[in-house]
Amino acid sequence: MLDRLNQAMDRIEDHLTEDGVPLDVAALAQLALTSEYHLRRMFSALAGMPLSEYVRRRRLTVAGADVLAGRDTLLDIAVRYGYGSAEAFGRAFRAVHGIGPGEARRTRAALDSQPRMSFRLVVEGTSSMRYRIVDKPEFTVVGPKARVPLVHLGPNRALMDFIRGIGKDAVADLEKLSDQEPHGVLGVCDDLDPSRAEGTELDYYHGVVTAAPAPEGSATLTVPAGTWAVFDTSGPAPEAVQHLWRDVFTQWFPSNPYRSRPGPELLRTRYSDGHTEVEAQLWLPVERQA
Incomplete structure (x- = not known):
């Protein structure tokens, strides 16, 4: 089960920059050999946040690096990470980082980062349920x-x-x-x-x-x-x-x-x-x- 969850995490990383194509959660569930409902429920319980929130924060973390790099326009970055306009991207960016992308680029501001998640085995279960x-x-x-x-x-x-x-x-x-x-x-x-x-x-x-x-x-x-x-x-x-x-x-x-x-x-x-x-x-x- 943990191996399958980690494969699903890898799939998320592979699809952070799909230019507006939404992440296929049903395909993630199939990869994890479970139902979409159970995948969402398990992820929320294990990670402490909904799957959709994790994906959003990962996208905006990676997008933050592109913003600071300064090679592409903000609109190009917005489209790359699934936002239909620079305004929508700016609102989402500010919600995660506390600053707009334009200001972040100008001031080289410090940004927040959502680490990539992985699941590992911890030896527990010494008491029965x-x-x-x-x-x-x-x-x-x-x-x-x-x-x-x-x-x-x-x-x-x-x-x-x-x-x-x-x-x-x-x-x-x-x-x-x-x-x-x-x-x-x-x-x-x-x-x-x-x-x-x-x-x-x-x-x-x-x-x-x-x-x-x-x-x-x-x-x-x-x-x-x-x-x-x-x-x-x-x-x-x-x-x-x-x-x-x-x-x-x-x-x-x-x-x-x-x-x-x-x-x-x-x-x-x-x-x-x-x-x-x-x-x-x-x-x-x-x-x-x-």
Whole structure:
């Protein structure tokens, strides 16, 4: 798997200057022997940024060297790296480097650099991961829903404000409706942008899996039948949950014949009185590799 991911990274480098031809992510996935969805999900988890963001930053890193070299016009450089105009290139260049390309060329300014990524094996796995595979028929999630931004690092203020606004009594009433796995009140993320870019929006449900009718003011999410990988962990909060996500994508997926598939991601957390310890259960939609 790591060899195939590194071959995909090589392919990206070969296609940084295709004069506007978009990178074929489906071809990258085929090279990595997986689905496009799983490649994007794996890359985001392993690299800490969406694949599209990495490609953009690599292109603008290499373009920065061409800008400073001064041999070509800025328009020629813009077209070479996939931008339709000097203005569009200038906006993207400034977003990465903090300075426009013309000013960077005139002043020989210092630019930011996105290093080329590669994946290597780190000997880990000294402790086992608790998981099970569940084939679950269609089920329904019921609960308050909000459209919130995706935040990779730091607190998600919009999500926190939404959950606080539900109220403890409403959450307690909701929990009474839970009548099947996964039990309890869940955080359910659905309809994520395939790029998983920072700031893109997703549907968040603070709900339960139930056959009961939705209470007034609640939304309903029908989840098709499918296969799920279920992971359990416990330990210090919030590190235990953060490490669970990390370990699933850096250790479990590369070691097992499954890949992620489109669908909602479900997380149940139960905290100790002082919020110093947490028990968590994570449900991820998966499919067996062909």
